[in-house]
Amino acid sequence: MLMPEKEAKFKNCPLLTTKDDKFRFCLGSGCMMWRYLETEKRDDTDKGYCGLAGKPVGAL
Ligand code: SF4
Numbered sequence: 001m002l003m004p005e006k007e008a009k010f011k012n013c014p015l016l017t018t019k020d021d022k023f024r025f026c027l028g029s030g031c032m033m034w035r036y037l038e039t040e041k042r043d044d045t046d047k048g049y050c051g052l053a054g055k056p057v058g059a060l
Contacts, residue, residue, distance in 0.1 A: 002037060002058045005029055005044040014052070026050065 003011075005028035012023035013031075028034055029042070036048040037059055049056050 002047045002049050002056055004047055005034070008034075008048070008050070013050075 008026045009028050011026050013026045014023075016024035016027070018024060026034075028044070029036075029048070031050075033051045034048055035051040035055075036042055036046055038046065049059060
């Protein structure tokens with residue numbers, strides 16, 4: 001799903017959990033899996049996605 005990093009940081013990450021097994025929020029560009037849609041645009045308002053599931057349809 002394409003979205004700005006500032007919005008992604010309020011979505012649950014499927015990999016990150018707390019000690020009591022609750023999901024944690026996405027780290028955005030602080031995570032190795034975060035991808036920006038346009039590589040030259042890297043602001044928190046520029047769209048990107050979690051690369052875990054490959055490119056979203058809107059990014060093809
Ligand atoms: S980009 Fe990283 S922190 Fe964000 S959802 Fe994907 S794996 Fe989790």
